[in-house]
Amino acid sequence: GTSAERRFLPFLLRRGVLGPRQIIPALSRAMLTPCMGLNAAFRRNKLWYAGLSETVVSRHACDFVDEVLVDFLAEPVLEVITGLREEGHALILLTGAPSFLAREVARRLAFDDVVSTELEVRDGRFTGRLAGPHYFRDEKVHGVNDLVQRHELDLAECVGLADHPADIPFLSCFGRPIAVHPRPALRRHASRRGWEVIDGRSEPPATPASLRSEPTSPVRR
Numbered sequence: 001g002t003s004a005e006r007r008f009l010p011f012l013l014r015r016g017v018l019g020p021r022q023i024i025p026a027l028s029r030a031m032l033t034p035c036m037g038l039n040a041a042f043r044r045n046k047l048w049y050a051g052l053s054e055t056v057v058s059r060h061a062c063d064f065v066d067e068v069l070v071d072f073l074a075e076p077v078l079e080v081i082t083g084l085r086e087e088g089h090a091l092i093l094l095t096g097a098p099s100f101l102a103r104e105v106a107r108r109l110a111f112d113d114v115v116s117t118e119l120e121v122r123d124g125r126f127t128g129r130l131a132g133p134h135y136f137r138d139e140k141v142h143g144v145n146d147l148v149q150r151h152e153l154d155l156a157e158c159v160g161l162a163d164h165p166a167d168i169p170f171l172s173c174f175g176r177p178i179a180v181h182p183r184p185a186l187r188r189h190a191s192r193r194g195w196e197v198i199d200g201r202s203e204p205p206a207t208p209a210s211l212r213s214e215p216t217s218p219v220r221r
Contacts (some may be wrong), residue, residue: 002172005097008187011064017056022048025128030124046098046119050128054121059098065104075178076198081109084159090151094143094170096136115143133212135205161198162211171195174200 012018026047049057085091090110095102100214102116120131134140147153162173165185171177177199190197 003097004065004101005194007072008064008101011068012057012060015060017032017052018048022052024048025050046126047128049098049119049126052126054124054126054141056099057126061100061104065101065108069105070108074181074198078109080159080161080178080198085110085137089159090152092147094135094140094147096134096140115147131166137166138169140167141173143164144170144173165189 009018010197013023015042025046037090040059081091084176084195090113091109093106093109093111093114095105095116097116099116099118102114105111115135117134118131120127120129122132133142135143137185144155148155154174155173158174159176159178160171161178161180163180163182163186164199165183168186171179177190177193177195178194179186181199182190182197189195
């Protein structure tokens with residue numbers, strides 16, 4: 001459904017962390033880049049965080065994941081994650097989300113590794129600029145290739161999960177691609193290719209007890 005970052009920004013607004021100094025420049029940037037499309041413009045636009053303390057944002061990200069996001073994680077997906085962990089798979093999160101959110105999700109779900117979009121920080125505050133690759137579309141495939149080298153992965157034996165049509169090249173990397181609550185274009189592609197499809201729920205599900213509680217140490221293969 002809605003991305004974690006899109007839920008996080010209203011969370012910061014409600015807590016008084018996000019204000020006009022961030023919102024106005026960020027909206028202006030999005031309006032000036034219509035050729036990218038609203039979705040792509042939003043994903044690459046990090047002016048929402050310009051001037052904010054990295055420490056403060058990271059603390060709120062921890063609260064957000066524990067208090068809000070965990071209730072929106074689709075139960076069928078969590079069941080797959082639990083099953084893979086029990087089989088001894090290493091669990092890796094590769095996402096275009098900012099690192100301060102991705103790290104907290106990985107902590108909550110006891111993942112073994114996380115690769116995410118790093119934001120530039122100067123004097124302890126975000127500048128609103130990227131400090132590395134934005135793992136979306138083709139960059140996500142590059143991220144997979146880096147993980148292959150880091151973990152000596154055999155992708156034919158790996159499982160990939162994603163929900164967006166932009167992730168089709170990413171899912172194509174894996175021996176077992178799974179389309180999670182897919183958007184229509186991804187659902188059609190998955191159907192043509194015979195990929196597995198898992199449908200999430202439109203309402204916040206009851207998170208399995210094994211993932212609602214504080215995570216244990218990650219399982220290593």
